[in-house]
Amino acid sequence: MDLGLNNKVALVAAASRGLGRAVAEELATEGASLIICARKQETIERVANEIEAATGAKVIGAAADVSNPGDVSRLVEIGIQRFGRIDILVTNSGGPPAGHFETFKLDDWNTATRLLLYSAVELARQVLPGMKERRWGRILNITSIAVKQPVDNLILSNSLRAAVTGFARTLANEVASFGITVNNIMPGYTRTERVEELSRMMAEKEAITAEEFVARWEKEIPMRRIGKPGEFAALAAFLVSERASYITGTSIPVDGGWIKALM
Numbered sequence: 676m677d678l679g680l681n682n683k684v685a686l687v688a689a690a691s692r693g694l695g696r697a698v699a700e701e702l703a704t705e706g707a708s709l710i711i712c713a714r715k716q717e718t719i720e721r722v723a724n725e726i727e728a729a730t731g732a733k734v735i736g737a738a739a740d741v742s743n744p745g746d747v748s749r750l751v752e753i754g755i756q757r758f759g760r761i762d763i764l765v766t767n768s769g770g771p772p773a774g775h776f777e778t779f780k781l782d783d784w785n786t787a788t789r790l791l792l793y794s795a796v797e798l799a800r801q802v803l804p805g806m807k808e809r810r811w812g813r814i815l816n817i818t819s820i821a822v823k824q825p826v827d828n829l830i831l832s833n834s835l836r837a838a839v840t841g842f843a844r845t846l847a848n849e850v851a852s853f854g855i856t857v858n859n860i861m862p863g864y865t866r867t868e869r870v871e872e873l874s875r876m877m878a879e880k881e882a883i884t885a886e887e888f889v890a891r892w893e894k895e896i897p898m899r900r901i902g903k904p905g906e907f908a909a910l911a912a913f914l915v916s917e918r919a920s921y922i923t924g925t926s927i928p929v930d931g932g933w934i935k936a937l938m
């Protein structure tokens with residue numbers, strides 16, 4: 676299937692590793708030009724060069740903290756200066772810390788809100804005028820399975836991913852007539868650097884191996900394994916493609932069947 680991504684320009688946020696990087700690699704392989712960000716210039720430039728070398732796509736790496744609106748507007752400016760436009764936006768960031776209600780003060784909620792919700796809002800605000808003008812655009816938010824089924828001990832993520840989903844569903848209605856789609860992908864347990872670090876950390880606390888810890892997650896997954904970043908990125912590439920032109924306002928899990936709900 677030709678996804679029609681050749682010559683499209685995509686901004687992929689938080690893409691130095693993990694899901695963001697996998698999406699960037701997939702889009703570059705499909706012929707899109709990219710602007711990608713992470714907080715450290717050196718790291719994101721290295722990753723941009725690696726993706727460019729592997730795919731032949733044009734990739735710019737720019738330092739930006741997506742929870743800082745000034746960084747977001749600079750990032751979009753660099754993309755527009757270099758490529759003339761941004762057709763596709765993939766929002767992403769690191770996850771907020773784990774914890775229960777009593778773990779967090781209001782400041783923690785503010786920080787997590789800037790990281791997860793405001794970053795998606797601000798990125799969308801910066802790219803939408805151009806998308807509306809050209810009457811074509813794709814916005815895709817990376818959220819979490821927590822939107823459908825809250826995950827224990829993740830109160831910040833459970834709350835704020837739902838807020839992003841409400842924002843995205845409303846925005847989808849407001850921009851659909853401009854040929855712009857807004858969707859979310861809900862990753863389940865996926866073997867990224869973060870998940871590897873997390874499983875090592877949790878395993879240490881319980882004096883078991885990381886593999887034993889991951890096996891506990893795998894027991895809850897009908898496919899009995901955690902996902903690969905490439906499996907996530909394949910759906911992302913489709914949802915931002917020309918071919919997904921009539922899909923908007925939706926959230927799709929890539930979770931090996933983890934969410935048990937019907938809808």
Ligand code: NAD
Nearest residue numbers: 689691692693694713740741768769770819864865867869
């Ligand atoms: P990861 O830690 O491996 O990668 C996160 C990326 O975001 C890195 O490139 C990092 O440099 C960048 N980043 C972090 N904070 C940033 C900021 N403020 N500004 C710019 N860049 C920033 O994480 P991942 O596993 O790829 O997860 C990506 C997102 O998906 C996270 O929000 C995570 O909570 C969520 N998620 C992941 C899984 C999973 O199993 N991997 C499951 C559900 C949800």
